Amino acid sequence: MEKRSKRIFVAVIVVAAAVISVYFAMTGPSQKIDLDPYKSLGAVTAEETAKLIGNKGQVLVMVRDTGANKNPSVEAELKAFQQALKGQKGVTVLIEKIKITPVQMMATGGGVPADQFLKALDSHSGLSALVLFMGFPQLADSELEVLKKSGAKTVVACALRPGDQQLIERDIVNVALVP
Numbered sequence: 576m577e578k579r580s581k582r583i584f585v586a587v588i589v590v591a592a593a594v595i596s597v598y599f600a601m602t603g604p605s606q607k608i609d610l611d612p613y614k615s616l617g618a619v620t621a622e623e624t625a626k627l628i629g630n631k632g633q634v635l636v637m638v639r640d641t642g643a644n645k646n647p648s649v650e651a652e653l654k655a656f657q658q659a660l661k662g663q664k665g666v667t668v669l670i671e672k673i674k675i676t677p678v679q680m681m682a683t684g685g686g687v688p689a690d691q692f693l694k695a696l697d698s699h700s701g702l703s704a705l706v707l708f709m710g711f712p713q714l715a716d717s718e719l720e721v722l723k724k725s726g727a728k729t730v731v732a733c734a735l736r737p738g739d740q741q742l743i744e745r746d747i748v749n750v751a752l753v754p
Contacts, residue, residue, distance in 0.1 A: 610651040616754050617655030617708075620732045623750050624660075624704050627728050631665030632703025635727075637687055637695060639680075639709055640672035652708055652732070671695045673709065684736050686710030693718060702727040710736050711748060719747055 624634055638653055639646070653670070660666050673691055675683070692712040696705070702725065710733045714722070722729070723746075731739070732752040742748040 608647050610647060612754065613648045613651040614655040616732055616752065617652035618659045620652075620706060620708075620730060620752050621656045621659030623752065624706055624728075624730050625663050625666060627730065627750055628666070628703040630663050633667050633669065633699070633701060634660070634704045634706055635669045635671055635695060635699050635702050636706045637671045637673055637692070637709060640674045642674075649708065656706070656708075669699060671699075683713065684710055685733065686736070687712045689714055689718065693721070696722060696725060696727070700725075704728045704730060706730045706732070708732050710734075711739060711742055713738075719745075722747065 628634070636653065636656060638649060641649055657668060660668055673687055675688060675691075679688060687707060687709050689712040692714070696702070705722075705727050707730070711729070711731050728749040729747060730750040730752070731748050732754070735751065735753050739748065739751065743751055
């Protein structure tokens with residue numbers, strides 16, 4: 576009987592070890608993301624924005640709303656941006672989180688939806704700068720004129736997309752930080 580008990584005990588240990596091993600193999604340790612490049616992008620964007628507006632004025636930052644499941648890279652960019660401008664007494668920062676579905680992201684090429692961009696521009700008069708941590712929206716020429724007449728400088732911190740070079744040449748996008 577003692578031999579049988581030992582075998583059962585060893586079998587239980589082996590099965591438990593196998594279950595634990597499979598569990599850790601399936602879940603594994605959480606992936607570590609190097610947030611330093613995103614923090615740098617946020618800080619440099621803030622520095623360039625402050626320089627562009629002469630260290631005074633109101634800045635509207637438009638960033639994708641990642642909802643309850645926060646995107647660490649977006650959060651790092653935004654936090655570094657705010658930290659870098661904290662010491663600028665003449666600069667105030669407003670945050671506009673853009674709710675956008677993955678399908679809308681594909682449809683806009685990663686840009687701010689035009690209607691949300693124009694609504695934000697309309698509801699925040701007297702802006703010195705617009706900072707986009709998303710692509711520039713696809714706007715008609717008449718809508719681009721509305722932006723120019725607002726007097727707000729535009730800073731885009733996003734990969735360049737087709738047509739963005741023309742926006743830079745036309746002085747619609749004043750600063751483009753391309754990671």
